[in-house]
Amino acid sequence: MGLETVFGHSYLTTRLDEAVNWGRKYSFFQYPFVTACCGMEFMSVWASTYDIARFGAEYPRFSPRQADVLFVVGTVNEKLAPVLKRVYDQMCEPKWVVSFGVCATSGGFYDNYATVQGIDKIIPVDIYIPGCPPRPEAVLDALVKLQEKVARESVLDRKYK
Amino acid sequence: MNSYLLGTFRAKFPDATLETHAFRGDETVTIKKEALALAAAWLRDDLGFDFLMDLTAVDYLPREPRFELVCHLYSSKHNYRLRLKCPVGAEDPQVDSLTGVWSGANWFEREVYDMFGLKFRGHPDLRRILMYDGFEGYPLRKDYPLKKRQPRIAHRD
Ligand code: SF4
Numbered sequence: 001m002g003l004e005t006v007f008g009h010s011y012l013t014t015r016l017d018e019a020v021n022w023g024r025k026y027s028f029f030q031y032p033f034v035t036a037c038c039g040m041e042f043m044s045v046w047a048s049t050y051d052i053a054r055f056g057a058e059y060p061r062f063s064p065r066q067a068d069v070l071f072v073v074g075t076v077n078e079k080l081a082p083v084l085k086r087v088y089d090q091m092c093e094p095k096w097v098v099s100f101g102v103c104a105t106s107g108g109f110y111d112n113y114a115t116v117q118g119i120d121k122i123i124p125v126d127i128y129i130p131g132c133p134p135r136p137e138a139v140l141d142a143l144v145k146l147q148e149k150v151a152r153e154s155v156l157d158r159k160y161k
Numbered sequence: 162m163n164s165y166l167l168g169t170f171r172a173k174f175p176d177a178t179l180e181t182h183a184f185r186g187d188e189t190v191t192i193k194k195e196a197l198a199l200a201a202a203w204l205r206d207d208l209g210f211d212f213l214m215d216l217t218a219v220d221y222l223p224r225e226p227r228f229e230l231v232c233h234l235y236s237s238k239h240n241y242r243l244r245l246k247c248p249v250g251a252e253d254p255q256v257d258s259l260t261g262v263w264s265g266a267n268w269f270e271r272e273v274y275d276m277f278g279l280k281f282r283g284h285p286d287l288r289r290i291l292m293y294d295g296f297e298g299y300p301l302r303k304d305y306p307l308k309k310r311q312p313r314i315a316h317r318d
Binding site: 078082114116120122123 | 291292300305309311312313314316317318
């Protein structure tokens with residue numbers, strides 16, 4: 001099954017996963033989809049005090065085609081939902097999604113005619129960060145959890161089309 | 162309850178003025194909607210209210226007249242404020258546009274149209290401003306269903 005059939009060594013599969021995932025998890029290119037007040041806290045994660053660069057995820061790509069992680073930061077309303085879906089669809093595999101703050105996660109306290117009640121109604125989400133807005137430490141915690149999640153994946157999990 | 166400003170207003174529009182009151186320096190005039198544009202032009206030209214700070218509406222369901230248009234005016238010359246209100250009935254939710262008096266009324270009126278469905282006669286471009294094309298109904302009306310959602314794309318699950 002899988003890579004063993006290609007390489008002939010049963011022991012190679014884990015090592016390849018590890019090598020690839022090690023590279024992936026320490027070099028996230030993120031696409032910041034920033035729509036509301038949470039953006040301020042997101043910027044502070046980037047800046048020198050919290051310094052997201054220590055985790056290898058400091059490099060924002062404003063083209064979804066070059067990004068690995070989609071950070072949805074802030075309130076997403078029904079008007080914006082098709083844009084978010086489109087950005088997600090334009091990203092290449094492998095790709096992950098982080099929902100930043102309660103608005104993105106569940107609509108937050110905006111339970112009204114305009115607001116999407118959680119971005120998982122539109123796109124699949126890997127990590128949710130609670131808080132309004134989340135503290136930078138929570139964001140770094142989420143990033144580490146995402147790295148752990150990536151480390152558990154197999155390179156064969158994802159479909160390449 | 163009588164200020165110079167309110168007295169002057171009542172003297173100028175005795176028939177159109179429905180009510181005036183002042184509370185701790187906040188002066189309010191309620192007028193008939195037929196006189197709105199005329200009174201607005203007079204307030205700007207003769208009394209120096211050169212700045213339309215806000216224009217919005219309130220839905221007082223089930224009261225009739227159901228809606229009330231609320232304008233906040235400011236005079237930069239006299240450093241003075243006035244609140245202008247105007248009841249609008251549900252059977253004919255139309256008023257004259259104030260865009261001819263203050264151009265800043267343009268987007269405010271589009272917002273009131275978008276949220277409450279009040280129409281502004283003479284507005285140059287009366288389209289929804291916040292909600293998207295295809296949105297049905299007026300979300301800030303009290304009879305808009307609280308849980309009604311109108312998604313533009315299909316939701317998962
Ligand atoms: S979760 Fe709070 S801080 Fe974040 S976008 Fe929503 S309201 Fe703003």
